[in-house]
Amino acid sequence: MAKKQIIPRQQNSGSFTKAISAIVWKDLRAEFRSYELISSMLVFSLLVILIFNFALELDIKTRQSVTAGVLWATFAFAGTLGLNRSMAIEKDRGCLDGLLLAPVDRSAIYFGKFISNLTFMLIVEAIVLPVYSILYNTNLFQPGLLMVILLGSIGYTAIGTLLAAMSVQTRTRDVLLPILLFPVAFAVLLAAVKASGGFLDGSGFAEIAFPINLLIAYDIIFISVSFMAFDNIVEE
Amino acid sequence: MHSKPITLKILDVASIILLLTSAYIAIFVAPTEKVMGDVQRVFYFHIGTAWVALVGFVFTAGLSVIYLITKDLKWDRIQVAAIEVSLVFFLITIILGSIWARPAWNTWWTWDPRLTTAAITELIYIAYFMLRQGIDDPDRRARFGAVYALIGGLSAPITFFAIRLFRTIHPVVIAGSNSEAEGAFSMTPDMLSAFFFALFAFTVIFIDLFWNRIRLENLRDEVEQLKMKVTM
Numbered sequence: 001m002a003k004k005q006i007i008p009r010q011q012n013s014g015s016f017t018k019a020i021s022a023i024v025w026k027d028l029r030a031e032f033r034s035y036e037l038i039s040s041m042l043v044f045s046l047l048v049i050l051i052f053n054f055a056l057e058l059d060i061k062t063r064q065s066v067t068a069g070v071l072w073a074t075f076a077f078a079g080t081l082g083l084n085r086s087m088a089i090e091k092d093r094g095c096l097d098g099l100l101l102a103p104v105d106r107s108a109i110y111f112g113k114f115i116s117n118l119t120f121m122l123i124v125e126a127i128v129l130p131v132y133s134i135l136y137n138t139n140l141f142q143p144g145l146l147m148v149i150l151l152g153s154i155g156y157t158a159i160g161t162l163l164a165a166m167s168v169q170t171r172t173r174d175v176l177l178p179i180l181l182f183p184v185a186f187a188v189l190l191a192a193v194k195a196s197g198g199f200l201d202g203s204g205f206a207e208i209a210f211p212i213n214l215l216i217a218y219d220i221i222f223i224s225v226s227f228m229a230f231d232n233i234v235e236e
Numbered sequence: 237m238h239s240k241p242i243t244l245k246i247l248d249v250a251s252i253i254l255l256l257t258s259a260y261i262a263i264f265v266a267p268t269e270k271v272m273g274d275v276q277r278v279f280y281f282h283i284g285t286a287w288v289a290l291v292g293f294v295f296t297a298g299l300s301v302i303y304l305i306t307k308d309l310k311w312d313r314i315q316v317a318a319i320e321v322s323l324v325f326f327l328i329t330i331i332l333g334s335i336w337a338r339p340a341w342n343t344w345w346t347w348d349p350r351l352t353t354a355a356i357t358e359l360i361y362i363a364y365f366m367l368r369q370g371i372d373d374p375d376r377r378a379r380f381g382a383v384y385a386l387i388g389g390l391s392a393p394i395t396f397f398a399i400r401l402f403r404t405i406h407p408v409v410i411a412g413s414n415s416e417a418e419g420a421f422s423m424t425p426d427m428l429s430a431f432f433f434a435l436f437a438f439t440v441i442f443i444d445l446f447w448n449r450i451r452l453e454n455l456r457d458e459v460e461q462l463k464m465k466v467t468m
Binding site for chain 2: 159180182229
């Protein structure tokens with residue numbers, strides 16, 4: 001008996017990662033055929049930066065103090081766009097029901113969507129960063145800053161994926177996601193802006209350590225909460 | 237007919253008396269603060285409302301967990317009641333703080349970490365009600381609400397501790413000192429008793445409103461079910 005219980009579990013853990021990678025693979029493949037999501041996120045980000053340019057008059061002096069804020073506002077706006085779309089696709093064509101029917105753990109669906117959303121966000125960031133660096137003549141390619149961007153994006157998409165799964169099932173849909181997401185993700189964005197600003201100013205590690213710890217803590221909290229709560233979101 | 241339970245009626249009267257007494261103590265009994273003068277009296281109600289609102293928010297996070305485990309709609313109704321009452325109390329906290337800040341800081345509002353996190357907390361629970369409004373199915377509404385309130389509940393304690401983590405001008409009157417605070421003061425024994433009385437009064441008022449709100453929600457539910465019966 002005991003042996004029988006152990007064997008399916010081992011298979012389960014194997015099929016869990018398999019299920020996750022299958023979902024990620026599906027999302028990436030669909031995306032790289034159409035480039036629907038990445039292109040809209042990318043164009044949108046560039047437009048946001050353009051708007052900030054005129055709204056804040058980004059001359060050399062202001063640029064130094066607001067770069068971190070502008071970057072994160074851009075990533076956050078573009079992120080909601082991507083999160084919304086990625087979930088709406090699933091919902092509209094009944095793909096979500098299909099996924100739910102699959103004999104895999106529900107949390108595998110969450111992790112799959114989370115990883116693909118994170119990938120899209122990182123791709124967009126990887127293009128926006130050099131463009132911003134060239135346009136405003138600031139070097140954004142510092143290992144510390146890149147780490148902060150990675151940590152911030154993880155936290156943001158972790159909770160964003162959960163909330164997007166929620167908002168697509170409501171009457172107000174796309175409108176609701178930013179309203180739900182921004183206040184909750186505020187702490188992540190705040191810590192990310194503080195840490196990024198710290199790296200850009202070249203301040204000491206003692207000052208940056210706290211927001212980075214906060215970021216890591218939030219990443220863990222958001223991933224674990226979403227992991228536990230996702231079942232309740234897609235349950236029918 | 238469901239008449240109001242007698243305990244609730246007593247609690248109603250008690251809360252009114254406590255509110256009036258607390259106001260009397262804060263205005264006439266507590267000594268005037270030397271530097272800020274009379275405006276400091278707002279502090280008793282500011283902390284009183286903040287206390288119940290923040291406890292309420294954390295409490296709702298616990299209710300979320302209970303609902304998600306039991307899936308009993310009773311807990312959802314309790315949660316809605318708790319969040320609604322806490323939301324109103326927290327709004328009062330912010331408004332009272334603003335009234336105090338005008339003379340003390342010379343501004344109604346400043347983007348201080350403590351104030352910002354307070355505003356964000358308020359927005360989270362407004363978003364909670366917008367989320368609920370967008371869902372028709374009661375079970376799904378309850379599930380989504382519970383998950384969102386749980387996430388929101390993780391942010392309320394941060395509001396309380398933000399003051400100790402970031403540099404802020406918001407005073408820490410209880411347990412701690414903040415050298416950069418503007419408008420800080422230390423409490424005399426008379427002030428302390430007024431303060432604890434306000435805490436007690438608002439706790440009772442909160443429980444009273446909370447209970448009334450749960451009752452309202454239950455009655456509403458019943459009316460809904462009776463309506464369904466009639467149409468069927």
